[in-house]
Amino acid sequence: MLRVEKLSKNMGEFSLRDVSFEAREGEYLVLLGASGTGKSVLLETIAGISLPDTGRVLLGGRDITYEKIQKRDLGIVFQNGALFPHLTVAKNVSYGLKCRGEKSAEIRSRVEGLAEELGFSSLLSRNPVTLSGGEAQRVALARALAIRPHCLLLDEPLSSLDRGACSEIRSLLRRLKRRNITIIHVTHDYEEALSLADRVGIMEEGTVVQTDTPEKIFTQPISGFVADFVGIRNFIPGRLVRKSPDKERASEFVSDRIRFNVLTDEKEGEGNIIIRSEDIILSAQPVSTSARNIFKGKVVDLFPARLGMEVIVDVGVELAALVTRESVERLGLEHGRELFVSVKASAVRFIGA
Amino acid sequence: MTRRIEPCYLIFSLLGGVVLLFIVAPLAGIFINTSAAGFFETMRDSEVTGSIWLTLFASMGATVICAAASIPFSYILARKDFPFKGVVNGIIDLPIVIPHSAAGIALLGVLSGGSLFGGAMEKVGIKFIGTNAGIMAAMAFVSIPFLINSARDGFAAVPEELEKAAMNLGAGPLRVFLTISLPIAWRSVLSGLVLMWARGMSEFGAVIIIAYHPMITPVLIYERFGAFGLKYARPVSAVFLIVCFIFFVLLRTIAGRKDYVKS
Numbered sequence: 001m002l003r004v005e006k007l008s009k010n011m012g013e014f015s016l017r018d019v020s021f022e023a024r025e026g027e028y029l030v031l032l033g034a035s036g037t038g039k040s041v042l043l044e045t046i047a048g049i050s051l052p053d054t055g056r057v058l059l060g061g062r063d064i065t066y067e068k069i070q071k072r073d074l075g076i077v078f079q080n081g082a083l084f085p086h087l088t089v090a091k092n093v094s095y096g097l098k099c100r101g102e103k104s105a106e107i108r109s110r111v112e113g114l115a116e117e118l119g120f121s122s123l124l125s126r127n128p129v130t131l132s133g134g135e136a137q138r139v140a141l142a143r144a145l146a147i148r149p150h151c152l153l154l155d156e157p158l159s160s161l162d163r164g165a166c167s168e169i170r171s172l173l174r175r176l177k178r179r180n181i182t183i184i185h186v187t188h189d190y191e192e193a194l195s196l197a198d199r200v201g202i203m204e205e206g207t208v209v210q211t212d213t214p215e216k217i218f219t220q221p222i223s224g225f226v227a228d229f230v231g232i233r234n235f236i237p238g239r240l241v242r243k244s245p246d247k248e249r250a251s252e253f254v255s256d257r258i259r260f261n262v263l264t265d266e267k268e269g270e271g272n273i274i275i276r277s278e279d280i281i282l283s284a285q286p287v288s289t290s291a292r293n294i295f296k297g298k299v300v301d302l303f304p305a306r307l308g309m310e311v312i313v314d315v316g317v318e319l320a321a322l323v324t325r326e327s328v329e330r331l332g333l334e335h336g337r338e339l340f341v342s343v344k345a346s347a348v349r350f351i352g353a
Numbered sequence: 354m355t356r357r358i359e360p361c362y363l364i365f366s367l368l369g370g371v372v373l374l375f376i377v378a379p380l381a382g383i384f385i386n387t388s389a390a391g392f393f394e395t396m397r398d399s400e401v402t403g404s405i406w407l408t409l410f411a412s413m414g415a416t417v418i419c420a421a422a423s424i425p426f427s428y429i430l431a432r433k434d435f436p437f438k439g440v441v442n443g444i445i446d447l448p449i450v451i452p453h454s455a456a457g458i459a460l461l462g463v464l465s466g467g468s469l470f471g472g473a474m475e476k477v478g479i480k481f482i483g484t485n486a487g488i489m490a491a492m493a494f495v496s497i498p499f500l501i502n503s504a505r506d507g508f509a510a511v512p513e514e515l516e517k518a519a520m521n522l523g524a525g526p527l528r529v530f531l532t533i534s535l536p537i538a539w540r541s542v543l544s545g546l547v548l549m550w551a552r553g554m555s556e557f558g559a560v561i562i563i564a565y566h567p568m569i570t571p572v573l574i575y576e577r578f579g580a581f582g583l584k585y586a587r588p589v590s591a592v593f594l595i596v597c598f599i600f601f602v603l604l605r606t607i608a609g610r611k612d613y614v615k616s
Contacts, residue, residue: 070523095522
């Protein structure tokens with residue numbers, strides 16, 4: 001377990017203010033925030049690369065706030081991998097083990113084991129500058145895992161990768177997650193948070209404002225900032241079922257209380273769907289449009305949003321729709337009003353977990 | 354379609370040609386005006402060859418001794434902020450701007466037997482005036498900025514993240530320096546060493562004040578010019594130029610072999 005208590009650090013241009021959160025044993029915690037909110041500084045402070053002005057960092061109950069960086073038992077992975085360019089892949093992975101003075105036979109078997117597990121056995125004698133982004137990130141992960149850290153810190157590990165490499169590393173991270181390593185991952189990308197996190201912490205101006213499950217964060221943001229930042233009001237967990245291999249046709253998304261038609265090229269499996277509130281159409285009558293999802297529902301709440309009005313409609317699950325004041329007046333929207341909700345299958349986004 | 358040459362760049366190139374000619378012509382003149390017979394005779398002159406070896410080794414010795422202290426110092430200058438860092442950087446560049454005869458006079462003040470430091474060194478058996486040690490000190494004084502500046506730039510170009518990653522993996526500061534920073538900055542460090550060595554070899558003003566004898570080649574050239582004239586100074590210059598050139602190219606080639614820091 002890693003716990004951060006009231007951590008503050010003044011960095012001039014920006015600062016960390018009273019940051020508190022906790023990553024439970026074996027938990028995958030994603031810290032989500034816009035760039036410049038101090039996410040990287042926070043990770044570096046946890047890792048001991050820089051020291052906080054006030055506050056504490058506890059690892060498994062032990063206060064490591066002022067512990068030497070070399071003795072913290074935390075592995076950090078940087079955005080671009082930060083592989084040592086003058087050493088081979090194998091020597092990169094073994095670097096930390098050599099620092100610990102482990103025997104060379106042990107080092108070799110550990111390096112080979114990790115290469116096998118993370119899928120870069122054929123690259124061991126290569127120079128890091130010849131690796132692709134995804135390969136470099138695998139090696140960087142292996143290098144951090146080699147020292148058997150208590151907790152893994154990932155600093156935007158996917159953001160410099162192209163789309164293919166990104167989903168590859170993402171599934172690798174999901175595999176690591178199943179190994180029960182405590183992971184803290186910082187990112188500005190909510191999709192990363194959704195697809196990986198057990199819990200998500202939202203960072204705003206140098207502090208963690210909300211920590212909760214992805215579902216709670218996306219459906220019940222505690223502040224306007226969180227709502228604006230994540231930008232997603234409709235978030236439903238469930239399972240994707242492909243009805244046809246044809247990519248032109250919709251798949252079906254099944255949750256406890258509702259089914260959606262979804263246009264996606266993702267594989268079948270567990271996951272979440274998200275729908276932007278501005279993509280939801282409300283109508284008084286069922287209308288024949290290109291929308292493949294039409295539900296009958298009842299208005300349960302209605303309030304002004306940052307822009308326009310937000311209408312919460314219960315259609316089995318609660319969906320939030322963003323409409324203008326004119327629409328509210330024209331449709332006579334009020335508490336208890338029955339109406340129809342349409343959503344295009346192409347506006348429903350499935351993110352596999 | 355013929356390629357049009359931009360007149361502006363043409364003028365710039367022509368100006369560059371004039372500069373190159375300004376550097377190459379005098380050097381070429383030395384070789385054109387030296388007869389082959391005179392050249393080979395000079396190469397057999399033990400006074401000349403002795404001075405050349407002395408020059409090469411004195412400068413190399415000065416470079417190696419200074420490297421031990423200057424390379425770690427360059428690392429600190431590249432990585433750490435401390436009060437008066439600008440002043441320190443200015444002090445390092447001082448030897449480049451002060452006249453080298455003045456540098457010789459200044460050194461004489463601290464190295465002569467009558468001074469505090471010179472006197473103390475004499476007690477342990479190291480004399481500077483008129484000795485190889487004095488030559489090395491004079492060479493080091495005027496050439497050390499080249500090493501420090503180049504090494505500092507090299508260390509500054511090593512991404513800090515690599516050092517952070519190494520520390521995170523358990524490496525202490527010395528280990529990080531020796532296994533990460535130094536190997537990655539090695540090309541700049543080596544190029545600084547070559548520059549310092551080359552600059553030391555060519556030093557005349559400071560050396561002649563500390564040690565006229567034993568005679569390094571620049572002093573020998575000056576002496577032959579003063580005593581016998583241009584005709585006798587020229588072949589020595591020609592031989593020394595060639596030696597310098599060969600070593601310089603050789604070391605530059607070694608230094609240029611690997612480059613880890615990608616721009």
